[in-house]
Amino acid sequence: MLTHFIGGQPVASGKVFPVHDPATGAMVRQAHEADPEVVDRAVRAAREAARDWAALPVGERAGWMRRLAEGIEARFDDLVAAEIADTGKPLDQTRTLDIPRGIANFRAFAEIAAQRPDDAFHLSGTLSYTVRRPLGVVAVIVPWNLPFLLMTWKLAPALVSGNTVVVKPSEHTPGSASVFAEICAEAGLPPGVVNIILGYGASGQLLVEHPGVDAVTFTGSTKTGTTIMRTVADRVKPISFELGGKNAGLVFDDCDVDRAVEGTVKSVFTNGGQVCLCTERMYVQRSIFEDFCARLAVRAQEIQLQPMISAEHREKVLSYYALARSEGAKVLTGGSVPVFGDHRDSGYFVEPTVVTGLSEWSRFNREEIFGPVCHVAPFDSEAEAIDLANGSQYGLAATLWTTNLDRAHRVAQRLEAGLVWVNTWYLRDLRTPFGGVKLSGIGREGGTRSLDFYSEPTTITIKLEQPDA
């Protein structure tokens, strides 16, 4: 039974909820659900720890980040097991991406914070300099698709900046967060610096509306992002949001087609398509359209399947497969539920799916599906390709495939997206700004952008006495 982690201690509450293995549908564990009393207790614990934690020199907090990274390394296998039990991710991906990124997040932000120079300006007899103060208590609300990666992506910069935190992982994936609570305790992190509460969206709602919470960082659906925005509006709490995507991939006929097909397989199907950066709208130059579609459909049939996170999410993805048909799509591959003939038949799998033939105005091409699926459409000119890519209410990521360097720069700079990858997908440098435009989010995290969000600057200006001439 998983408990909350508050003030350095495991804490139980009245109600519990089940967590299922998406690969089999079986219940793997139960977890306590945070009620108003638990949420209040967690926020109070964070507030009590805030002053001493903020008072530590940044170098000491960076040292704590390195110790947490070592703690993750020591519990690597436990974290891998917890993440797979909750999500059904492939072992290889979990060992090479999800958990290593947790380690990298703590190490990267330890260095970025410790090495960041302070601002100072000298102007006609004045000296101005800036000191940065933490925000206080930060609510960290994260989703189920990359649970450990995304939690630590926010925790590391929040903590190294001097904030204390209350984290609420997704109700579908409390496992790795609970192992992380043990890591914090084993490392001897001061009680109350990291608090973790478990529960559904209602527990998250209680957390963000708590008057003791100073700021909210959230990754998840645009719908929940707008709810949180409304909730915190009265208190003008700072927010940082990474929300949904309906990302475009552009394939020009001067590309390396093998590379473009393989890259597209990754960008559409990684993590079962359950990454906000995944591509759902492919646009391919007409001269190579038929060949590209045929090759993508073949490769889609060969990939290792990953289940959808829940029965409900599978229904949502399948409803879009049905919608594609009703809107008149041609299904090139997939469109249904795979049959394994074993225990996976009670899991939450869907077939990787590639469709064509829909208009840009179809719901299928406008709404985030968040599954292993894409629509492929032809284009004739560079200008048309850019218009198609930009014709979305989302603007998180875009991918383009071309060997023409001028075109790569020209097109990349005209795409309305926070991130553009050229001849690759999901290549991350943790120092770069990360986030989206339009319905895809507010603000940027990554590198010093994260430190800017998790702290407030105070500018101090001193009038210097001029020496007598």
Ligand SMILES: NC(=O)C1=CN([C@@H]2O[C@H](COP(=O)(O)OP(=O)(O)OC[C@H]3O[C@@H](n4cnc5c(N)ncnc54)[C@H](O)[C@@H]3O)[C@@H](O)[C@H]2O)C=CC1
């Ligand atoms: N772009 C992204 O990164 C993600 C997008 N999604 C999309 O969202 C759809 C719904 O999935 P959900 O798991 O329901 O995502 P969600 O955005 O509702 O959940 C993310 C987190 O927010 C919490 N939450 C929910 N309501 C809240 C509230 N009012 N106040 C505070 N916290 C709250 C949840 O418990 C979870 O920890 C998916 O089908 C998918 O399309 C889901 C996860 C990540």
Ligand SMILES: O=C(O)/C=C/C=C(\O)C(=O)O
């Ligand atoms: O930071 C990363 O590398 C990945 C981020 C992915 C998301 O924010 C998401 O899928 O929601």
